[in-house]
Amino acid sequence: MKRAALALYYGAISxxxxxxxxxxLARRIAVDHERPLDAVRSLRLVLFGPGENLFLIAVLNxxxxxxxxxxxxxxxxxxxxGVARRRLWGLAGAGLAILFLxxxxxxxYFFDPSHAALAPLALPFxxxxxxxxxxxxxxxxxxxxxxxxx
Amino acid sequence: MSxxxxxxxLAVLPALLGLGALFFIHETGPAAIPRLLATLDxxxxxxxxxxxxxxxxxxxxxxxxxxxxxxxxxxxxxxxAAYALGEIDLDGAxxxxxxxxxxxxxxxxxxxxxxxxxxxxxxxxxxxxxxxxLRALEDSDKLVRMHAVSALARIGIPRTAIVPALIGALDDxxxxxxxxxxTAFDFSMPANSQxxxxxxAPARPRDPAAExxxxxxxxxxxxxxxxxxDVEVHIYLxxxxxxxxxxxxxxxxxxxxxxxxxxxxxxxxxxxxAVKALPAVVAVLGDENPFLRYxxxxxxxxxxxxxxxxxxxxxxxxxDASPAVRESATGAVAAVQGARx
Numbered sequence: 001m002k003r004a005a006l007a008l009y010y011g012a013i014s015x016x017x018x019x020x021x022x023x024x025l026a027r028r029i030a031v032d033h034e035r036p037l038d039a040v041r042s043l044r045l046v047l048f049g050p051g052e053n054l055f056l057i058a059v060l061n062x063x064x065x066x067x068x069x070x071x072x073x074x075x076x077x078x079x080x081x082g083v084a085r086r087r088l089w090g091l092a093g094a095g096l097a098i099l100f101l102x103x104x105x106x107x108x109y110f111f112d113p114s115h116a117a118l119a120p121l122a123l124p125f126x127x128x129x130x131x132x133x134x135x136x137x138x139x140x141x142x143x144x145x146x147x148x149x150x
Numbered sequence: 151m152s153x154x155x156x157x158x159x160l161a162v163l164p165a166l167l168g169l170g171a172l173f174f175i176h177e178t179g180p181a182a183i184p185r186l187l188a189t190l191d192x193x194x195x196x197x198x199x200x201x202x203x204x205x206x207x208x209x210x211x212x213x214x215x216x217x218x219x220x221x222x223x224x225x226x227x228x229x230x231a232a233y234a235l236g237e238i239d240l241d242g243a244x245x246x247x248x249x250x251x252x253x254x255x256x257x258x259x260x261x262x263x264x265x266x267x268x269x270x271x272x273x274x275x276x277x278x279x280x281x282x283x284l285r286a287l288e289d290s291d292k293l294v295r296m297h298a299v300s301a302l303a304r305i306g307i308p309r310t311a312i313v314p315a316l317i318g319a320l321d322d323x324x325x326x327x328x329x330x331x332x333t334a335f336d337f338s339m340p341a342n343s344q345x346x347x348x349x350x351a352p353a354r355p356r357d358p359a360a361e362x363x364x365x366x367x368x369x370x371x372x373x374x375x376x377x378x379x380d381v382e383v384h385i386y387l388x389x390x391x392x393x394x395x396x397x398x399x400x401x402x403x404x405x406x407x408x409x410x411x412x413x414x415x416x417x418x419x420x421x422x423x424a425v426k427a428l429p430a431v432v433a434v435l436g437d438e439n440p441f442l443r444y445x446x447x448x449x450x451x452x453x454x455x456x457x458x459x460x461x462x463x464x465x466x467x468x469x470d471a472s473p474a475v476r477e478s479a480t481g482a483v484a485a486v487q488g489a490r491x
Contacts, residue, residue, distance in 0.1 A: 002151050009159060013166065042197060045189065048178050050203040055174065066163070073159055077151040 001076060001084040008072035008091060015099070016065035017058040020106050024054055027110045061106070063124035064098040071130070086141045093137020094130045101126040183215050190222050190231070199230045206234030210439070216242040224249060227264035232271035240441045243275035244474045251282045262294045270301025274415050274445060275474065277307050284315050292324040299327060303334035306419040307448050410434065414445035418452045425456045435463040440472040447478035451485040458486055
């Protein structure tokens with residue numbers, strides 16, 4: 001479980017800032033047909049650019065992801081063998097919930113900004129989905145029989 | 151995992167956040183200026199505009215970028231560079247305006263269009279270009295006239311020359327110019343359904359329905375200007391307090407001086423009724439920011455004879471280090487004493 005806890009912890013930290021920037025790069029390359037190097041260069045410019053400010057968007061996005069990262073490390077990292085599986089399922093549910101919600105908000109913002117200009121403001125509030133996703137994950141853990149990986 | 155292991159991994163988080171904070175400071179402070187200046191030569195227009203926008207956001211902290219911005223603005227007649235310069239360097243912006251004014255008589259329509267846009271980008275600092283822009287309202291090219299309307303609305307001073315010209319532009323033969331003139335009054339008119347209908351109406355020449363809406367709009371604009379109904383709002387913005395505590399608060403207010411640029415500019419557009427804000431404006435006359443001193447002088451000039459209590463504070467500004475402030479102070483003294491500047 002140590003590996004899983006660390007993977008969730010560092011994965012969430014990476015996605016906290018990385019998710020909006022990756023989606024921005026995807027838009028520049030797929031929609032604006034920019035070369036990857038040009039897209040990366042423009043990313044650095046718009047991090048604090050008027051109207052874009054991707055740094056602020058990343059900070060807003062980081063709220064649920066960093067909360068999740070701390071939960072993963074403290075909740076799963078300290079779990080004994082008896083409860084680790086259920087906790088892992090719970091955290092997987094919570095992680096999927098914020099990944100889905102924030103990913104959806106960011107895709108709406110980057111790929112259809114005319115209709116979703118305010119979407120980034122909702123990013124930190126998806127934190128409330130963490131306990132819900134956790135509960136659903138724990139519920140799923142009860143329904144799915146344990147599978148030995150050995 | 152042991153407690154020691156968990157604490158070790160937890161320590162990574164504040165370390166990363168600290169790095170993020172350092173990156174933020176590096177990218178938004180003066181250290182970013184050389185890289186932004188290098189971007190001004192990018193072949194990509196979007197990148198140039200972001201770089202100029204960010205320099206403009208830095209305001210006077212980006213003073214070292216002013217000569218390069220002026221050079222780019224002059225070389226390419228780039229209005230975004232002019233906009234940034236107008237935010238950074240009052241005298242540099244004024245000097246640029248003086249240098250491009252002759253281009254309003256250029257044979258190339260494209261040059262004239264770019265020049266009026268550039269002058270509008272400079273904002274209040276380009277007051278010196280107002281007479282030339284008023285003449286540009288007679289240009290044969292409708293886009294030059296349209297951009298001139300927009301530029302005059304953005305410069306906004308002297309109000310006595312610009313407001314009649316904008317009202318006159320509501321009768322321009324071209325519907326797009328009339329439309330632009332209508333939007334110019336947004337700064338002093340509350341939005342309502344009729345204005346919104348006029349704004350969203352397709353600007354078709356000689357469309358009877360559109361003409362009717364534009365006529366109604368014009369009538370409302372004239373009434374709003376007669377009423378000067380937004381004066382309280384502008385004073386509120388200047389003092390950033392409740393209207394009842396206006397003057398006392400402004401005397402105590404010390405921070406966020408740049409936030410006063412916009413309300414001062416708006417007060418200068420209001421005219422004599424801005425006299426309610428005079429004590430607050432007089433306090434700004436001694437500010438260390440030349441843009442604030444300049445705009446405060448413009449407000450006093452717009453108030454005119456009723457601003458006699460500003461004369462002692464104006465007197466030292468006739469020897470101000472900034473040529474723009476000196477000229478504006480001289481004009482303000484003349485306006486208060488009854489002689490038109």
